[in-house]
Amino acid sequence: xxxxxxxxxxxxxxxxxxxxxxxxAAFVAFSEGLAVLPAVGEMSFDDPxxxxxxxxxxxxxxxxxxxxxxxxxxxxxSRGLPVSTGLMMLFSQQTGRLQALxxxxxxxxxxxxxxxxxxxxxxxxxxxxxxxxxxxxxTQARLQLEWxxxxxxCRQAMVWGRDDSKALAYAKELCGKGFDVDVAxxxxxxxxxxxxxxxxTPSREPVLxxxxxxxxxxxxxxxxxxxxxxxxxSNIIRNAQCVVADSxxxxxxxxxxxxxxxxxxxxxxxxxxxxxxxxxxxPGRQSQTDxxxxxxxxxxxxxxxxxxxxxDTLY
Amino acid sequence: xxxxxxxxxxxxxxxxxxxxxxxxAAFVAFSEGLAVLPAVGEMSFDDPxxxxxxxxxxxxxxxxxxxxxxxxxxxxxSRGLPVSTGLMMLFSQQTGRLQALxxxxxxxxxxxxxxxxxxxxxxxxxxxxxxxxxxxxxTQARLQLEWxxxxxxCRQAMVWGRDDSKALAYAKELCGKGFDVDVAxxxxxxxxxxxxxxxxTPSREPVLxxxxxxxxxxxxxxxxxxxxxxxxxSNIIRNAQCVVADSxxxxxxxxxxxxxxxxxxxxxxxxxxxxxxxxxxxPGRQSQTDxxxxxxxxxxxxxxxxxxxxxDTLY
Numbered sequence: 123x124x125x126x127x128x129x130x131x132x133x134x135x136x137x138x139x140x141x142x143x144x145x146x147a148a149f150v151a152f153s154e155g156l157a158v159l160p161a162v163g164e165m166s167f168d169d170p171x172x173x174x175x176x177x178x179x180x181x182x183x184x185x186x187x188x189x190x191x192x193x194x195x196x197x198x199x200s201r202g203l204p205v206s207t208g209l210m211m212l213f214s215q216q217t218g219r220l221q222a223l224x225x226x227x228x229x230x231x232x233x234x235x236x237x238x239x240x241x242x243x244x245x246x247x248x249x250x251x252x253x254x255x256x257x258x259x260x261t262q263a264r265l266q267l268e269w270x271x272x273x274x275x276c277r278q279a280m281v282w283g284r285d286d287s288k289a290l291a292y293a294k295e296l297c298g299k300g301f302d303v304d305v306a307x308x309x310x311x312x313x314x315x316x317x318x319x320x321x322x323t324p325s326r327e328p329v330l331x332x333x334x335x336x337x338x339x340x341x342x343x344x345x346x347x348x349x350x351x352x353x354x355x356s357n358i359i360r361n362a363q364c365v366v367a368d369s370x371x372x373x374x375x376x377x378x379x380x381x382x383x384x385x386x387x388x389x390x391x392x393x394x395x396x397x398x399x400x401x402x403x404x405p406g407r408q409s410q411t412d413x414x415x416x417x418x419x420x421x422x423x424x425x426x427x428x429x430x431x432x433x434d435t436l437y
Numbered sequence: 438x439x440x441x442x443x444x445x446x447x448x449x450x451x452x453x454x455x456x457x458x459x460x461x462a463a464f465v466a467f468s469e470g471l472a473v474l475p476a477v478g479e480m481s482f483d484d485p486x487x488x489x490x491x492x493x494x495x496x497x498x499x500x501x502x503x504x505x506x507x508x509x510x511x512x513x514x515s516r517g518l519p520v521s522t523g524l525m526m527l528f529s530q531q532t533g534r535l536q537a538l539x540x541x542x543x544x545x546x547x548x549x550x551x552x553x554x555x556x557x558x559x560x561x562x563x564x565x566x567x568x569x570x571x572x573x574x575x576t577q578a579r580l581q582l583e584w585x586x587x588x589x590x591c592r593q594a595m596v597w598g599r600d601d602s603k604a605l606a607y608a609k610e611l612c613g614k615g616f617d618v619d620v621a622x623x624x625x626x627x628x629x630x631x632x633x634x635x636x637x638t639p640s641r642e643p644v645l646x647x648x649x650x651x652x653x654x655x656x657x658x659x660x661x662x663x664x665x666x667x668x669x670x671s672n673i674i675r676n677a678q679c680v681v682a683d684s685x686x687x688x689x690x691x692x693x694x695x696x697x698x699x700x701x702x703x704x705x706x707x708x709x710x711x712x713x714x715x716x717x718x719x720p721g722r723q724s725q726t727d728x729x730x731x732x733x734x735x736x737x738x739x740x741x742x743x744x745x746x747x748x749d750t751l752y
Contacts, residue, residue, distance in 0.1 A: 123438050123538075158480060158481075160478055160479065160480060163475055163478050163491060163493060164475065165473060165475060165493065165494070165495065165502060166473075167495075167502075167530055168497075169498075170531060172530075172533050174493075174502065174528075174533065176478065176491060176493065176504065178478060178480065178489075178491065179480070180480065180482075187480060187482075187489065189491065189506050191504050191526065191528070193528070193533030194533070195531070195532050195533040198532055198533070201532065203532055203534070207532075207533050207534050207535075209526075209535060211506065211524075213489075213506070213508070215482055215487075216485060216510070217487075217510050217513055217516065217518055217522075218487050218489065218508030218509070218510040218513070218522050219518070219522050220522075220524060220540070223438075223538060225535070
């Protein structure tokens, strides 16, 4: 049983490039059909409002399988508790026995999500990034920008949030980490300045519209991980020359691509998996004027990769 | 985090009648539509051969939800390890946070399964039980007989197993626990003597045949919990006046009733849920000459009930 502090300390000892490579390898293995990832298990609660997701899976021929239980209970802040919590378990593929229980409170999920965002930018962002646009001001908004440092030299950023004071706090904090961060008072300004945009909100309605996005922009959407969440206008997906999913089958049911499919803005056959681009099998961005979109809903193979990295570092 | 020893000791402190009542209440609540039980999550492994089941759910308006990970890895005995392992987690329905991790190695599952068998007998067995027939000689075969003591005064039993020496060991052990246990060399003998039969094998082909079963017998089948396992001939289900499932929807996909449905030996509309009988809403056995069958595939509400009983006893 590993507590949050041990996990945080251990994670900090792993070079970022190692984690990027491991998560990238997980996406490649997944897209090559080496992963077994059953559909996400779900439960919803009404009073108080909450939801639970169970993600699980493994790579064929690997050592371990992962089971992750993650929840969001939206009244938690009124009790002085964070909304999200979670734990991961690693089990042996040889014996089925528990190898590690990681009481990480969602830390590993947050980091592997940020790593996936960095990988999407690595393969899809335009060559010259003028400014990084971050939509949202929460923990994931912070982590996304921090992890982008490993895939681009750009240190110019712009943040937008519904709450200006949170956007200001975000800008201040990330300025302390080597970025030059401005606060955008509206998304049109952010879209005009930025050609790499990451959306990190829990919105149920589009925040970033097609009119905000200029030619040559890459957008990574990480906030929408359920069938009812949506951050970006489906017309952005319609306009994009390249639409990328972490998992085609999962994104057909959850997130931005699911919404775009419902609204007939995209054909699932044209959606490319991140792992197929990372392996070089399918090209990603083909022109510097293309609009590209990556929709990341989160895969258990990412959980498996990061949890394994931590466990292997510890023992 | 509670280890197997703590759990075993705590469970032993709870009066059997309390556990019976709690599991019965769970079946009733389930059949009244108060439970949320998503479909069982599954993963299979080829090398070595293994499977993993994830059961989870909750009762509306309750305090907790349960997530259970249980596995069987069939090469484990060659490594000196038991085939089955498992753990249960209880989480708060108020905050989503983990309340207890029970590293029970399947103990709680084995006991709640035996309790369900006792409840099936309580509602479905004939008034006069001549002799209890146990098919199989494993841990579940032991537990089933031990728990039947709480619902019938009958102490005559007969056991059948593929391996005579294991059947003998079983008979000796249970004789030490107040039963008078004979070994049946074939299932016809067992069927002739017994009018309450419990099947507890992991068989993939019918072991107990219709010709083995006499009028007035109740059969509880607990071994088949996956779509490919089957212990009892579908004709037994065809001949039965009353066919009972722990969950109609789950038994339509797994276990004896699923096989009988495939072979058109039963109509799902005629299958009754154990909870509906326990609540008195639907009668169970209507005549002492009826054949009745209960197919128990295992529900997360049973896990929730027993794990909650243990946790409430501890704290």
